[in-house]
Amino acid sequence: MRTFFVVFCVAWMGGIAAGTAGWPVGAMTAAVVAAATLAHQAGLTRPGMTAAAILAVLGCVHGRGIPLETCIPGEGWSGTVVERPRVREDWQQAVVDDGDGCRGLLTTDRWLQLPVGSTVRLSGGERQTLTDAAAFSAGYANYLARQNIQFIWRWPNVRTEVGRRDRLHLLYAGAQRRISSVFYEPDAGIVRALLLADRSALSDSLTDQFRRVGVSHVLAISGLHVSVLMGIFYGAVLLLPLSVWPRLLFVGALLWGYVLFIGAPVSAVRASIFWTLAGLALASRQLVSLPSVFMAAAAAMLTMRPDLAADAGWQLSFAAVAGIFLLLFLLRPRLHALGEKGGLRPLLLGLSAVSAGAVLTTWPLSLYHFGSISFVGLPANMIIVPVSSLTLVLAAVVLLLSGVWQPAGLAVSFVVHLLVTVMDRVTAWLSRMPYASLDEVSLPVWMLVLYYVALFAASVFWLRRQERSWREVWVS
Structure with missing residues (x-):
């Protein structure tokens, strides 16, 4: 029974991965063949192999249901910070989403407070679609596309409205200060990265x-x-x-x-x-x-x-x-x-x-x-x-x-x-x-x-x- 379960899990996940890859025929065929081969290697009979192949097809359909359309935000576009910002020495990057399938990568000053769940309104700065970004670095543009990011907005004017997670953000900031008061740098920066997923103090x-x-x-x-x-x-x-x-x-x-x-x-x-x-x-x-x-x-x-x-x-x-x-x-x-x-x-x-x-x-x-x-x-x-x-x-x-x-x-x-x-x-x-x-x-x-x-x-x-x-x- 465990072998059946694991083979079906692998077939389902392989189908989803093939679906998100965006190759309708080739990826689905590869997923089906891989699922059937794995089922055969695990000693499953023909009905089991058929079920694994069907699960791979359904996984492809499930994965293909992800909208990946390109969006071009206008002046005054607003979205929600959906991931903890990636903070570096002089800048930070945050992923923002408007809830309607438009998701972008925001680059701004590192000292701006952008807790997860806060709303940002953007204007000015430099906007760039992934097509424009590909002209400078095709690899980076493809990497962002695989993260479901559709545009880049660098150094805009940012107005923030802190959402309901502000209290959690304050607790997080308190933990950062606590570590900085106990450890000296660079120890404090590494400890904050290890315990809080905060790499802002790392050079x-x-x-x-x-x-x-x-x-x-x-x-x-x-x-x-x-x-x-x-x-x-x-x-x-x-x-x-x-x-x-x-x-x-x-x-x-x-x-x-x-x-x-x-x-x-x-x-x-x-x-x-x-x-x-x-x-x-x-x-x-x-x-x-x-x-x-x-x-x-x-x-x-x-x-x-x-x-x-x-x-x-x-x-x-x-x-x-x-x-x-x-x-x-x-x-x-x-x-x-x-x-x-x-x-x-x-x-x-x-x-x-x-x-x-x-x-x-x-x-x-x-x-x-x-x-x-x-x-x-x-x-x-x-x-x-x-x-x-x-x-x-x-x-x-x-x-x-x-x-x-x-x-x-x-x-x-x-x-x-x-x-x-x-x-x-x-x-x-x-x-x-x-x-x-x-x-x-x-x-x-x-x-x-x-x-x-x-x-x-x-x-x-x-x-x-x-x-x-x-x-x-x-x-x-």
């Missing part, structure tokens, strides 16, 4: 340094951060005298409250759905594998918001987790054999597999969307990811201790400073290596698809060499 040079070595994801709220915080929340709630279901509700409230507080980034929402479903399965005593929960969470998100299939952040987040599960599954016999011998080798191999799995499945997407690739990403992730996770935990401890006993908070903050220094020094050294990264490179869609087909074929070959079945991943 462009530091951001570029992390990007060049392939670890810029640690400076944004990702599934890794949410998973670490989930562990903290669950560990804290275990100290309370609660039964299973009240404990689950309490942890869920903490988790979703945090995600909404930081602006509900796509990767954080995906990870929260994942852990919510995993918690429900655990509380109801259902023996469900984490990969199955992951597929269910992804399918639920794409069903509610098919446009996420075209979002670069969602694609990278999904690919990273899928790659981690895939490589750990393929290496399971080796990990089991090393585990029987004891020592640190299984731990080191497991950590290496986590980093390698994420890199293996994300580098083509990074190259396709952003035109850049890092050749030192694997060693950088093996070092930076554990350090950043520990930094996240200790930074949260510092904020709690500083409100109770200031000396204890300062003592732990020094450890955070050492960890931040390690991340800075390691990324700086790796980024200066010759050929550490390659920029301004384009990857055609057909090569992207070909890579993942080859990766899937190699995985099937590897499993057959091990005399194992795909069914194992969904039941263990």
Whole structure:
């Protein structure tokens, strides 16, 4: 039953992705063939293969229902800020939407307060359609189009009307000030990025340094951060005298409250759905594998918001987790054999597999969307990811201790400073290596698809060499 469920989830999501790609015949055909092939590999009979193909077609129809018309806003155009602004040293960018299918990217002064939910009225400045933007950078225009953004408006006169989320914005600003009062720069900027998804205090040079070595994801709220915080929340709630279901509700409230507080980034929402479903399965005593929960969470998100299939952040987040599960599954016999011998080798191999799995499945997407690739990403992730996770935990401890006993908070903050220094020094050294990264490179869609087909074929070959079945991943 689990195999049926997972195959149908994959067929449905593949159809949605094909529909959002905008290739009516080719994409639908590819989705149907892929769904039928996957069903056959999973051992489904002809009715199962037919059902998977039909689901792929329905997914295409669902994905194609997203309106992607071009709109040209006039003077005095008003819209709502729908995502937390991306703040940099001298400017900020916000996505604004008028509610009628017209969505644009606003660039303005960084000091302007633009909380999510506020209304902006724009006039003056420079307006640009994606067609105009493509004349300067076709890759950037295509990237914006995949985010369902239809125009760019730079440096307009902005009148804001703060909406109902102003109180939440004030709480968020208070958290920013709290971190800045406990940590010095650049520690404060990195802690704000790790805990609040606020990168406004990060210098462009530091951001570029992390990007060049392939670890810029640690400076944004990702599934890794949410998973670490989930562990903290669950560990804290275990100290309370609660039964299973009240404990689950309490942890869920903490988790979703945090995600909404930081602006509900796509990767954080995906990870929260994942852990919510995993918690429900655990509380109801259902023996469900984490990969199955992951597929269910992804399918639920794409069903509610098919446009996420075209979002670069969602694609990278999904690919990273899928790659981690895939490589750990393929290496399971080796990990089991090393585990029987004891020592640190299984731990080191497991950590290496986590980093390698994420890199293996994300580098083509990074190259396709952003035109850049890092050749030192694997060693950088093996070092930076554990350090950043520990930094996240200790930074949260510092904020709690500083409100109770200031000396204890300062003592732990020094450890955070050492960890931040390690991340800075390691990324700086790796980024200066010759050929550490390659920029301004384009990857055609057909090569992207070909890579993942080859990766899937190699995985099937590897499993057959091990005399194992795909069914194992969904039941263990």
